[in-house]
Amino acid sequence: DIQCFNECGDVFSRFSTESFMMGSKLLHHSSGYFAFSALVVYFFANFFNLVYREKCLIARQGRRLGNEVVTNKHNEVHLTVILPFEDFNKETVLESMARITDSGSPCFRKQSRGNIPIHLVLYGNNTANYTDEEQVAWATEGLGEHLGCFSSVVPIRGTPLLPEGPASEHASMNHLFFELFLNTTIRAQIPPDTTHLFWMESDVLPLRPAWLDALGARATASRFWMAGGGYLGGGLDDAVAASRGNWDWTGRINGNALYSLREEPAAFSEFLRMVTHYEPAATRFCKFDASIWRVLHAFPYAWPLHQRFRGRFLHADFLHDLSSLAPPAAVAAAR
Structure with a gap:
């Protein structure tokens, strides 16, 4: 003045x-x-x-x-790709690196000083005696010339699933997901500048190159907690669709999705705690994404939650959920 x-x-x-x-x-x-x-x-x-x-x-x-x-930084997206591993070893890491580069380079431009950072996290129930350096070396070997698409490779060791845990086929992945968001020790290992996560399991196959750039652009488009694709496959037969008990999860957003850590992260964590309360691990036999959808639509009990938070969960078309058994013809058609 x-x-x-x-x-x-x-x-x-x-x-x-x-x-x-x-x-x-x-x-x-x-x-x-x-x-x-x-x-x-x-x-x-x-x-x-x-x-x-x-x-x-x-x-x-x-x-x-x-x-x-x-110079407003609010619209900047600092993306972290989470690769969760149920079986963590060199072979599974190399397989994942081959999968995420199968369609070509994941990015347009390699990471350099001044670029918005993109991190890669190797996250698993790591009970084996692998050092962080070994894990980074596996990813470096597998990414090869595409290593420059990521500003860092970060191993995060999850807590092991206890033997007396639920026997569901999804138990291990559910455990990894909720621990990442609700266990403060594990969450603190996420790169601190992260604004958005992309949860990318082993059955997610990039269809085109530069998918990292596409994810970053999608993350800036709107405010959300979770943004992902709905089920587009042909396996939803009449018997399932006609069952009223299935209506509260068939429209769910696939868990391989973008998650924002910027939009009221404490409220999102509290919502996930409610999910684990309504559907505790001991009795949860469906995938975590179905649990999220079921709790969000468990009327009339969850009506206040639905009113407050439904708008934070967005269906988006950047991911096509064709189920884990998508035939090669369906993948080719999507490309």
Whole structure:
């Protein structure tokens, strides 16, 4: 403001001061027309001086706000790709690296200083005695020339599933998912600049190159907690569709999705805790994404949750859920 006053405040100040001095001198020597005219000039000079200074201050503030808009970081997406492993070893890591690069380079431009970072997380029930350095070396070997698409490769060790845990075929993946969001020790290992996660299980196959860039663009498009695809396969037969008990999960968003850590993360974590409360691990035999959808639509009990949070869960077409047994012809058609 001082600088603004120095730039803009002196425009009329010298003129108004001289007018005042002239008016005073004329008043001293004369009480006539010229004295009155000088005072009028002095009044208007000060008035326009104040107006101009105010406009200058507003313009300066506008420039500040404009700079804030230009440098606003809210729309920047710092993406972290989570690769969860139920069976964690060198072979499964190399298979995953081959899968995510099968369609070509995952990115348009390699990561460099100044680029928005994209991290790759290797996340598994790691009970074997593998060092972090070994895990990073496996990913580096598997990515080859595409390693530059990621600014870092980060191993995260999950907690093992207890032997007395649920016998569901989805138990291990459910455990990994909820631990990542609800276990503060594990969540703290996510790269700290992350704004969005992409949960990418072993049955997710990129169809086109530069899919990392596409995910980043999709993450900036709207505000959400979870954004992903609905079921598009042909396996939903009439018997399942006709069963009213299945209506609360058949429309679910596939768990291989984008998750925002920027939009009320504490509220999202609390919602996930509610999911684990309504469908605890000991009795949960469906996948975590179905549990999320079921709890969100468990009317009338979950109606307040539905009213508050349903808009945070978005169906999006960047992922085609064709089930784990998608035939090669379906994959080719999607490409």
